[in-house]
Amino acid sequence: MSDSLAPVAGDAGPQVPQSGRKRELLIVLGCLVAMLAGGFGAAGIFQPSASSSDRDRSSASGDRAFAQLEQADAARLKAVQDLLRIRSQAILHHDRRAFVSTLDPKSAAFRLNQKQMFGSLKRVHFASWSYTLGGTGAQAPAAARRRYRAPTWIPVDLHVHYRLTGFDKQPTNLPQYPTFVERSGHWYLASLTDLRHEHSATDIWDYAPVHVIRRHDVLVLGPKEELATMALVADQAQAAIPRVSAVWGRDWARRVVIIVPSTQREMAEITDDHQNLNHIAALTSSEFTITGAGRAPVGDRVTINPTNWPTFGTLGASIVITHELTHVATRAQTGTQTPKWLSEGFADYVGFREAGVPTSLVAAELSGRIHSGHPVRQLPSDRAFRGGATLLPEAYESSWLACRYLAEHYSQGKLVRFYRAVGASDAERHQAITTALRRVFGLRPQEFLSAWRGYVTAQLG
Ligand SMILES: [Zn+2]
Numbered sequence: 001m002s003d004s005l006a007p008v009a010g011d012a013g014p015q016v017p018q019s020g021r022k023r024e025l026l027i028v029l030g031c032l033v034a035m036l037a038g039g040f041g042a043a044g045i046f047q048p049s050a051s052s053s054d055r056d057r058s059s060a061s062g063d064r065a066f067a068q069l070e071q072a073d074a075a076r077l078k079a080v081q082d083l084l085r086i087r088s089q090a091i092l093h094h095d096r097r098a099f100v101s102t103l104d105p106k107s108a109a110f111r112l113n114q115k116q117m118f119g120s121l122k123r124v125h126f127a128s129w130s131y132t133l134g135g136t137g138a139q140a141p142a143a144a145r146r147r148y149r150a151p152t153w154i155p156v157d158l159h160v161h162y163r164l165t166g167f168d169k170q171p172t173n174l175p176q177y178p179t180f181v182e183r184s185g186h187w188y189l190a191s192l193t194d195l196r197h198e199h200s201a202t203d204i205w206d207y208a209p210v211h212v213i214r215r216h217d218v219l220v221l222g223p224k225e226e227l228a229t230m231a232l233v234a235d236q237a238q239a240a241i242p243r244v245s246a247v248w249g250r251d252w253a254r255r256v257v258i259i260v261p262s263t264q265r266e267m268a269e270i271t272d273d274h275q276n277l278n279h280i281a282a283l284t285s286s287e288f289t290i291t292g293a294g295r296a297p298v299g300d301r302v303t304i305n306p307t308n309w310p311t312f313g314t315l316g317a318s319i320v321i322t323h324e325l326t327h328v329a330t331r332a333q334t335g336t337q338t339p340k341w342l343s344e345g346f347a348d349y350v351g352f353r354e355a356g357v358p359t360s361l362v363a364a365e366l367s368g369r370i371h372s373g374h375p376v377r378q379l380p381s382d383r384a385f386r387g388g389a390t391l392l393p394e395a396y397e398s399s400w401l402a403c404r405y406l407a408e409h410y411s412q413g414k415l416v417r418f419y420r421a422v423g424a425s426d427a428e429r430h431q432a433i434t435t436a437l438r439r440v441f442g443l444r445p446q447e448f449l450s451a452w453r454g455y456v457t458a459q460l461g
Contacts, residue, residue, distance in 0.1 A: 076153060077135055079187040080180055084131040087189070091121065091129045104181050104190035106148070114189075120205040123212045124221065125165040131176075132159050140179045144194040151182040154194070160201070167219050167257050172299035173287045174201035202269050204259050217241055222260030229309060230260050233321065236314075237302075240322040244329050247350045247412060252329040259303040271303050275387035281308050281320045284327040297331040315355060323351035333423035337432040340382045345399030346419055349407060352400065359459050363397035367460040376456050379449070398456065405455040406441065414440050 083102050090099035099118050103111045134157030139145060145152055158178060161171035177198045179191040192200040204210055208223040213230045215238040220230040241254050261267045264277050271285045282304050286297040302324040312320065326347040327334075334343050352362055360367055369391075370376070379402060380395035389395065407415040418440045425432035437443045443451070 081133060083187055084133060088129045092126055102189050104188040107190045110191055117206055120209045124210050127163040127165040128171060129162045140194050144179060148181045148190060153180045164219060164257060167255055170298040173289045176200045204261060204270060207266050208262060217255045220258045220260060223262050226260045233258055233304060236318050236321045240325045243322050244325045244350055248329045248416060256325060256328055257301050259301055261306055264305055264307045267303055267305055277305060277387055279392060280305050280387055282324050284324050286331055300328045300331060319351045319355050323347040326350040333420050335423045337425055337429040338423050339429060340385045341379045341399035341402060342419060342422060344385060344396055345403035348396060348400035349403040363460055365393040366397040369394055370460055376453055401456050401459060402452050405452055410441055
């Protein structure tokens with residue numbers, strides 16, 4: 001799922017083929033495994049409890065030692081939980097003093113960085129802020145321990161959850177990899193970056209003071225120097241919401257949070273997307289939490305690529321935003337069995353639907369390739385949508401035409417039903433698509449492929 005689109009015919013500026021993808025963090029089960037795989041030797045993993053049969057075999061002195069260990073462990077856990085509560089409340093209530101009291105007094109650079117981050121949050125309103133903390137953990141890596149010269153603890157599992165007021169219905173679920181240190185009987189937060197292989201999630205406020213632009217259903221966060229872009233993006237997104245609902249229906253949030261970072265590098269870090277972003281206009285991202293009802297997307301964000309954005313004219317930007325908002329709308333009905341040709345083709349279908357751009361212009365690269373003797377054969381694979389893929393524009397264009405064919409030849413409503421049917425399927429991809437094609441259109445896969453080829457040739461040949 002991602003974003004972005006076939007080359008856009010902007011009304012100004014060069015055409016930039018776009019694409020993107022979303023961050024998908026499967027968080028709930030992943031942490032312990034990730035930690036073990038991330039370079040911690042077995043000796044570094046703290047074992048807080050043992051099975052009852054193990055304990056039966058241990059000596060009386062072993063029991064005492066174990067009890068002491070458990071006590072110390074419980075005390076540390078409580079101290080860190082208290083620290084995180086103070087930090088949460090301090091952020092919620094803009095209490096700088098309380099916030100600073102949780103930071104390691106001897107980690108000067110980290111304190112400075114954290115104070116700047118806290119200041120950057122001044123204009124951001126949170127409905128909630130909290131952490132979930134796992135009880136087990138490890139020592140900090142050896143180099144960090146030497147630096148702290150104090151007892152350290154890195155929990156195996158820490159996530160930050162926050163809701164932006166008026167926008168996030170469910171809290172985000174973002175991994176953090178902190179180091180806590182104990183000094184004179186008190187625990188403090190000393191770092192979020194000690195682990196080489198695990199990166200704490202970052203947000204726009206980790207980079208610069210955040211400014212906020214609000215429209216009725218749109219919240220845009222970015223730095224001061226991007227205020228003009230932020231205002232344009234906010235207006236375009238507000239206008240795009242009904243365009244998306246007109247196709248998809250109204251069963252989505254119909255509200256959106258958009259991030260405008262200062263640089264492409266910041267964009268990569270915030271979205272945790274380190275593919276080649278040079279041709280990407282914007283990205284949608286979200287995390288998933290596992291609920292009783294299954295996977296639920298949370299923390300939906302659209303992040304603008306500040307490097308490419310200025311190359312779009314009004315029309316191009318509006319198409320990109322509509323495309324991205326389509327990903328936000330369809331997120332909960334997009335599964336791992338949903339092929340990218342469908343999620344990207346559908347987002348482009350909605351994006352271009354009312355744009356009035358001639359087909360030959362939207363699909364210029366595909367048209368050129370067909371005219372040079374390379375007719376379309378198969379729908380593009382997921383790999384064809386990677387940022388650095390050589391035929392990236394063609395992948396978007398041919399997928400767009402696949403979705404447009406289904407909407408034109410059958411109906412837009414059936415295209416939407418098809419998308420939902422694939423996303424709701426429990427089957428693997430091929431079976432999910434085959435079943436949905438048959439149920440919604442009465443088509444076999446080969447019939448669909450050959451109809452799509454004919455349509456592409458008729459449109460561009
Ligand atoms: Zn996309």
